[in-house]
Amino acid sequence: MEPLVILGRGGHGRELLELVLALNAEVPRYELLGFVDDAATGAPEEVHGYPVLGTRAWLAARSPAPLVALGVGVSAARARVVAALAPLGVRFPTLVHPRASVGRHVRMDEGVTVCDGAVVTTDVTLGAHAHVNVGASVSHDCVLGRFVSLAPGVRLAGNVRLGDGCDVGVAASAIPGVEVGEWSIVGGGAVLTASLPANVTAVGVPARVTRTRPPGWQLRTP
Ligand SMILES: CC(C)(COP(=O)(O)OP(=O)(O)OC[C@H]1O[C@@H](n2cnc3c(N)ncnc32)[C@H](O)[C@@H]1OP(=O)(O)O)[C@@H](O)C(=O)NCCC(=O)NCCS
Structure with a gap:
């Protein structure tokens, strides 16, 4: 099982949660760690039973980084997030x-x-x-x-x-x-x-x- 986080807990991120769970129901493949969200407060929070782990700083502190599924629906915003994550060397699943x-x-x-x-x-x-x-x-x-x-x-x-x-x-x-x-x-x-x-x-x-x-x-x- 490959560790994976979903970046963004908005509508798009929660739809990706459904997608990942549907895939795992066929063949368990991803260890879903939870959500990364820049609006995370640090207080314990969860989305549909999965923890909000922290902001992108949480991701930066993980080595090796988990796979990142981008819960960002707008094309331009998705491109900016990928550019910002580039120094972390994260990989994105298909x-x-x-x-x-x-x-x-x-x-x-x-x-x-x-x-x-x-x-x-x-x-x-x-x-x-x-x-x-x-x-x-x-x-x-x-x-x-x-x-x-x-x-x-x-x-x-x-x-x-x-x-x-x-x-x-x-x-x-x-x-x-x-x-x-x-x-x-x-x-x-x-x-x-x-x-x-x-x-x-x-x-x-x-x-x-x-x-x-x-x-x-x-x-x-x-
Ligand atoms: C086109 C869109 C991106 C807005 O673009 P915008 O440049 O910010 O446009 P505005 O909201 O300023 O509207 C400008 C004019 O276009 C019209 N307009 C906006 N969207 C329209 C649409 N989809 N079809 C027809 N006319 C539209 C507005 O009514 C407005 O008309 P007016 O000048 O006569 O008042 C947005 O309305 C849209 O259609 N988004 C689709 C988003 C979507 O499907 N998301 C899916 C997420 S899962």
Whole structure:
């Protein structure tokens, strides 16, 4: 059993708890130590029976460090956390829910999570720390960059390419061949019928750009 902590005890972190428990119910694999959370007070606290161990300082003091499952749903925030943890040399598990369907010809890099009911078909690449939320589907030949987040129920047709850090909102969809530049945000329910540049927000049906950010915006804490 490999020791593992979940970073973040918010909704995303608690969903990862369910994912890890579902995996362990199939084959016991992870020794779940508890949650690490920067808002930990030091007072005894627990989440669904698992202790809140402390802040990232707790992690820094552990040698060797446990595996870290990132309970951080927003792409930009997830990237900032990974950058901050880099000096600790922590490793991130690739977690695929037992009820997700992932084809044999799918490449998944470190830290990828695929949640309950998601479908990833064939010849797909999921970059490091990409997150495929519940019930999302990713069809043939899609390429998702690092830190991409697909919210629940997103539908990507074949050959869709999402650059690093794209954050796609609940139930959004993309027709075949659409490309989205890095760190762009797609609103919930949007339908992508055409490609989008980097660093924009787009909403609606069909999706239209409503906002443009300066390159590198994701590095700054809001
Ligand atoms: C698009 C989104 C990211 C907000 O972006 P934003 O740039 O901060 O946009 P604002 O909230 O300032 O809204 C700007 C305009 O877009 C509209 N808008 C926002 N989200 C929209 C959406 N999903 N679809 C259609 N219009 C939307 C607003 O109503 C507003 O319109 P107005 O100017 O006529 O008043 C957010 O609304 C959204 O859709 N998030 C999805 C999050 C999600 O699915 N998370 C899943 C977590 S598991």
